[in-house]
Amino acid sequence: MKVVTTLAQLREERRTLPGPLGLVPTMGALHAGHASLVSRARAECASVAASIFVNPAQFGPKEDLSRYPRPLERDIELLEKLGTDLVWTPEPADVYGEGFQSWVTVEELSRPLEGTSRPGHFRGVATVVARLFLAFGPDRAYFGQKDAQQVAVIDRMVRDLGFPLDLVVCPTLREPDGLAMSSRNAYLSPGERSAAPVLFRALSASREAVDGGEKEGETLRETMRRVLARELLAEALYVSAADPGTLAEVDRVEGDLLLSLAVRIGTTRLIDNVIRRAGGWDMGIATAAGPVTGPVTAPAGRP
Numbered sequence: 001m002k003v004v005t006t007l008a009q010l011r012e013e014r015r016t017l018p019g020p021l022g023l024v025p026t027m028g029a030l031h032a033g034h035a036s037l038v039s040r041a042r043a044e045c046a047s048v049a050a051s052i053f054v055n056p057a058q059f060g061p062k063e064d065l066s067r068y069p070r071p072l073e074r075d076i077e078l079l080e081k082l083g084t085d086l087v088w089t090p091e092p093a094d095v096y097g098e099g100f101q102s103w104v105t106v107e108e109l110s111r112p113l114e115g116t117s118r119p120g121h122f123r124g125v126a127t128v129v130a131r132l133f134l135a136f137g138p139d140r141a142y143f144g145q146k147d148a149q150q151v152a153v154i155d156r157m158v159r160d161l162g163f164p165l166d167l168v169v170c171p172t173l174r175e176p177d178g179l180a181m182s183s184r185n186a187y188l189s190p191g192e193r194s195a196a197p198v199l200f201r202a203l204s205a206s207r208e209a210v211d212g213g214e215k216e217g218e219t220l221r222e223t224m225r226r227v228l229a230r231e232l233l234a235e236a237l238y239v240s241a242a243d244p245g246t247l248a249e250v251d252r253v254e255g256d257l258l259l260s261l262a263v264r265i266g267t268t269r270l271i272d273n274v275i276r277r278a279g280g281w282d283m284g285i286a287t288a289a290g291p292v293t294g295p296v297t298a299p300a301g302r303p
Contacts, residue, residue, distance in 0.1 A: 001080045003087045010088045010135055017047040017085055020139035022168075025132050028052040029069040029183035030078050032287055033173040037142040038082040040170055049086040049136055050079055056092055057124030069186055088135070095131055104130045106153045106160070112247050113149050113240055113260065114271070122153050129154055133163050141165055145282060146172040146180050148260055148273040152247060172272070172284030174200065180272045180284065187268040195233040196265050199272040202227035206241065206259050207274055207281060217241045217250040224261055237262040237269070244275055 002013045014021075022041030026034055041048045052075055059065040072089065079087055103123050110122035133141065143151050155167050173181045178200030179193075188196055202224040209223050224239040242249050244258040260273035275282045 001084055001087065003076055003089060005089055005091070005094065007094055007135060013086050014136060019047065020045045021047045021049060021136065022140045022142060023132065023136050023138035024048070024050045024142045025129060026050060026052055027054045027068065027183070028075045029071060029186065030075045031181045031183065033144055033146070033181040035078065035082055036173055037144060037170055038079065038084060040168065041140065041142050042083045045140060047085045048083065049138065050084050051088045051132055053090055053095060053128070055124060055128045057096070057128060058121050060118055060120065069183060095128065103127050104157060106156050109149070109153050109156055109247055113238060114262065117237060125150055126153055126157050130157065133165065138165055140168050142168045142170060144172060145169055145275065145284070146182065146272065148258055148275065149247060171282055174284045174286045176286055182270065184268055184270060188265060192233055192266045192268065195231050196270060198228055198231040198234050199261060199263050199270055202261060203259050203272060203274045210253060210257065210276065215253045217252060220259065228263060233265055235264040237264060
């Protein structure tokens, strides 16, 4: 496995890799969810590359850029064990050169949900992902369904700008109690960790209501709010029952549906979602016998 820092080194090593190339962009602090993306890419591609870059452009002024975990040596060791061929670990100056002022903005999809409380976040996400796509030139790029709005923004950018690649969206990996795997889970105290599965319980309650015939979007949102309100350590930031393509809130469920939420547990902001498409619910995958029930889809290709 080659580990490089500069863009020039990356481009030199990229030329030696056979295609198709699968890319897994990360901010490091890797966990089993990231490993599942790399393993999927390894199974489907001749070469696999990953980036480890804590992107300052997607953090707001009051967010936790300085606290974000950076266990670089451990991350590199894990990527090597998974069979990664090339890893880029740039500094901000390697990604955003001196005087950088060109940004990618996906207008409508960046505004609701996360965009409401994190202005500029998706501008930073879209720009860095575009830079990574241009740097690596991948044939496929792998992302997790846990960051549903991010997936929607990147998919729109890929289609609007004509990036010649396939976006592969992989199911959320969950702990046995339903908590979605996230690098931010490391911030939780033991008591907060015990409270955190309330996110999945809220989503599951709303999903069960849909399966029981509930069609009213506001009823589904209120179902999530009621579950969250029973957990004293949970502060609901938003709950959503929306169209997965537009992220517009639904008044009445007619087809595909994205249930999502953001919750603060202590000082840690967590997000999660489940999605229903024609093939059934994607509830994610538990890493051991856990609460994930019902049909689970594992979408491949563009969402």
